Amino acid sequence: MTIKDRHDIRAAPPLVSLNPTGDANPDGLRLEDPPAPERKPESKGRIPPSGMILELSILSGAMIKGKGGWPIIRLSAAILLILACNMVGQVRLNVWNGAFFDALEHRNGPDFITQFWNFFLIIGVLLSLVVAQTWFQELLKIRIRERMSHILLDSWLEPGRAYRLGFVGEKASAPDQRMQEDCRLFAEFTTELGVGLLQSAMLLLTFIAVLWSLSSYVVLKINGEDWRIPGYMVWVAVAYAGIGSTLTWLVGRPLIRLNTQRYSHEAGLRFALVRVNDNAEGIALYKGERDERQNLEAMLQHVLKATRKLSGALARLTWITSGYGWVAIVVPIIAAAPGYFSQRLTFGELMMVVGAFTQVQSALRYFVDNFPKIADWRSAVFRVSMFRRAISELEQEGAKFEQIAVEPHPEQKLSFENLVISLIDGQTVIEQATAEVGVGERVLITGASGSGKSTLFRAIAGLWPWGRGAIRTPPLEQQMFMPQRPYLPLGNLRAAICYPGHPSEFSDEVIGFALQRCGLTEFETQLDADLLWDKRLSLGQQQRVAFARLLLHKPLWVFMDEATSALDDEAQSSLLSLFENELAGTTVLSIAHRQGVEAFHTRTLRLIRTEEGTRLFGRRSVVKDGRRAIVRRLLDQLSWFGSVQG
Numbered sequence: 134m135t136i137k138d139r140h141d142i143r144a145a146p147p148l149v150s151l152n153p154t155g156d157a158n159p160d161g162l163r164l165e166d167p168p169a170p171e172r173k174p175e176s177k178g179r180i181p182p183s184g185m186i187l188e189l190s191i192l193s194g195a196m197i198k199g200k201g202g203w204p205i206i207r208l209s210a211a212i213l214l215i216l217a218c219n220m221v222g223q224v225r226l227n228v229w230n231g232a233f234f235d236a237l238e239h240r241n242g243p244d245f246i247t248q249f250w251n252f253f254l255i256i257g258v259l260l261s262l263v264v265a266q267t268w269f270q271e272l273l274k275i276r277i278r279e280r281m282s283h284i285l286l287d288s289w290l291e292p293g294r295a296y297r298l299g300f301v302g303e304k305a306s307a308p309d310q311r312m313q314e315d316c317r318l319f320a321e322f323t324t325e326l327g328v329g330l331l332q333s334a335m336l337l338l339t340f341i342a343v344l345w346s347l348s349s350y351v352v353l354k355i356n357g358e359d360w361r362i363p364g365y366m367v368w369v370a371v372a373y374a375g376i377g378s379t380l381t382w383l384v385g386r387p388l389i390r391l392n393t394q395r396y397s398h399e400a401g402l403r404f405a406l407v408r409v410n411d412n413a414e415g416i417a418l419y420k421g422e423r424d425e426r427q428n429l430e431a432m433l434q435h436v437l438k439a440t441r442k443l444s445g446a447l448a449r450l451t452w453i454t455s456g457y458g459w460v461a462i463v464v465p466i467i468a469a470a471p472g473y474f475s476q477r478l479t480f481g482e483l484m485m486v487v488g489a490f491t492q493v494q495s496a497l498r499y500f501v502d503n504f505p506k507i508a509d510w511r512s513a514v515f516r517v518s519m520f521r522r523a524i525s526e527l528e529q530e531g532a533k534f535e536q537i538a539v540e541p542h543p544e545q546k547l548s549f550e551n552l553v554i555s556l557i558d559g560q561t562v563i564e565q566a567t568a569e570v571g572v573g574e575r576v577l578i579t580g581a582s583g584s585g586k587s588t589l590f591r592a593i594a595g596l597w598p599w600g601r602g603a604i605r606t607p608p609l610e611q612q613m614f615m616p617q618r619p620y621l622p623l624g625n626l627r628a629a630i631c632y633p634g635h636p637s638e639f640s641d642e643v644i645g646f647a648l649q650r651c652g653l654t655e656f657e658t659q660l661d662a663d664l665l666w667d668k669r670l671s672l673g674q675q676q677r678v679a680f681a682r683l684l685l686h687k688p689l690w691v692f693m694d695e696a697t698s699a700l701d702d703e704a705q706s707s708l709l710s711l712f713e714n715e716l717a718g719t720t721v722l723s724i725a726h727r728q729g730v731e732a733f734h735t736r737t738l739r740l741i742r743t744e745e746g747t748r749l750f751g752r753r754s755v756v757k758d759g760r761r762a763i764v765r766r767l768l769d770q771l772s773w774f775g776s777v778q779g
């Protein structure tokens with residue numbers, strides 16, 4: 134279908150004004166101020182343990198739901214099987230311990246040789262199991278990260294949501310960090326800690342029985358009497374692990390809060406660095422490097438202060454974790470020594486007791502060993518789940534307050550019906566707007582700076598929900614929005630010009646024509662160059678790219694917000710004349726301040742501040758030449774002035 138074909142199918146543009154009075158609010162009614170939305174207090178940066186379990190179950194449920202969850206379930210099952218086989222191997226190794234040291238104690242050469250070969254057989258099997266476990270564990274980390282990233286990306290990039298999340302505050306800040314670093318940490322720590330916990334639980338169940346039965350050989354002599362305490366060595370292990378865990382909790386508790394603080398400061402620093410880089414030109418022109426250096430220094434100091442506090446807390450915790458490990462070497466020997474010295478335990482059996490104690494105690498020590506990691510993991514879970522929560526709260530908040538209804542227009546036109554636009558805090562920006570734009574019209578919206586033109590533009594696009602009334606729009610696939618600074622995706626110029634379509638959809642010939650028509654001929658040979666085009670092209674050239682896109686996509690409705698602000702008069706006229714030639718019949722709604730723009734429009738709507746707030750006023754103004762335009766505008770202004778005064 135050619136440009137002409139697409140535009141011929143539409144009806145001739147009806148030049149209609151809003152209503153007979155030209156006033157957007159014929160009844161003279163003033164709508165009540167919308168209620169100020171309730172603001173939730175900012176999060177204090179902590180989730181209680183019960184909340185943590187809930188968050189984790191929600192995240193886990195989301196991860197294993199549907200087809201995408203199967204690889205995670207399969208890998209988890211494989212790891213579980215390997216762990217079970219590993220337990221059997223560990224028990225076998227413990228039994229070998231007894232036989233080997235007994236052979237040594239009895240100086241039994243042939244038995245020693247047999248046990249020597251048995252050892253290699255057992256560790257051969259155990260080694261293979263550990264390698265397989267490591268491999269599956271790494272795969273599981275990748276799968277969890279992939280799944281979690283997909284979940285967050287999908288909900289973040291729902292139409293308009295990433296933009297609106299910018300209003301939520303701290304909870305949804307630094308989405309880059311949440312979807313990159315926090316997702317990675319979440320995947321890695323969840324896998325490592327989860328598998329570790331499972332392994333510890335299995336070790337505990339397996340060796341507690343072994344240790345319990347071996348405990349019957351340990352007889353204590355108290356006041357000359359023999360005392361046999363059932364499961365004596367198990368109780369020693371439990372008591373020892375209990376002391377270690379309590380001390381670890383007391384000393385290491387601040388780590389959770391300190392980790393969260395550190396991540397938050399790191400994110401702030403990274404965001405500030407990226408911002409400085411993005412605005413390097415503006416900063417250089419203002420010679421603002423010294424100021425920026427000071428700001429960055431302050432942020433760096435926050436990071437370093439938080440890291441220093443964290444290092445101190447970690448060092449204090451090392452007293453407990455390392456000391457606990459060293460003392461654990463002698464605790465089982467000392468505890469079981471009475472059995473050995475009373476000759477109820479052989480040396481081999483003593484070694485079996487030590488081995489089983491070490492396993493039980495290391496299983497119970499899971500918490501001590503992993504405390505810093507658990508603190509890190511909690512921070513990552515906290516940040517990921519906060520982000521998910523912020524997204525769902527955005528929807529719920531939206532449902533609580535009256536919103537602008539953006540609905541399809543039954544006749545595929547554009548209309549504002551008793552539209553009131555507010556800020557998120559309830560302050561009204563546009564008090565009243567009622568207007569209709571018919572197919573084929575070219576309507577200009579003007580108004581003083583800050584009167585709400587761009588906010589209206591966002592509301593039409595469905596990005597600005599705060600307010601009430603209705604905006605009825607033509608079909609989404611017929612619309613194209615052109616902000617002042619067009620978005621240029623990463624990649625080559627071809628992709629930037631074809632955006633949001635794929636380059637394969639357009640022939641070189643069509644792209645070449647669009648470039649020539651929009652004054653970008655010099656770039657025809659660089660279509661496939663992979664550069665940072667938003668830095669390489671001037672703003673005026675970027676605006677030309679946005680017009681070239683129009684020639685490729687031929688939308689039936691075009692919405693422009695200062696889309697020609699960086700162009701010279703000649704270029705602006707040449708590009709706006711597209712709507713009278715190649716794109717004739719396209720309906721245009723544009724916001725502009727620039728001289729000369731009005732001549733390309735068939736009607737003007739004005740946002741005017743009145744005593745009752747900013748309102749939208751409309752007049753039909755078909756302007757053919759400069760002189761008529763000036764006369765018309767003077768007359769228009771006089772009559773509006775009169776109506777406002779009246």
Ligand SMILES: Nc1ncnc2c1ncn2[C@@H]1O[C@H](COP(=O)(O)OP(=O)(O)OP(=O)(O)O)[C@@H](O)[C@H]1O
Pocket residue numbers: 556557562580581582583584585586587588589
């Ligand atoms: N994200 C935001 N948060 C809070 N207030 C906002 C936000 N965006 C706009 N506003 C406020 O809404 C009002 C209207 O802003 P808007 O950008 O729509 O004005 P405008 O008419 O397009 O101005 P200009 O002609 O200068 O571009 C202003 O008072 C502005 O401060």
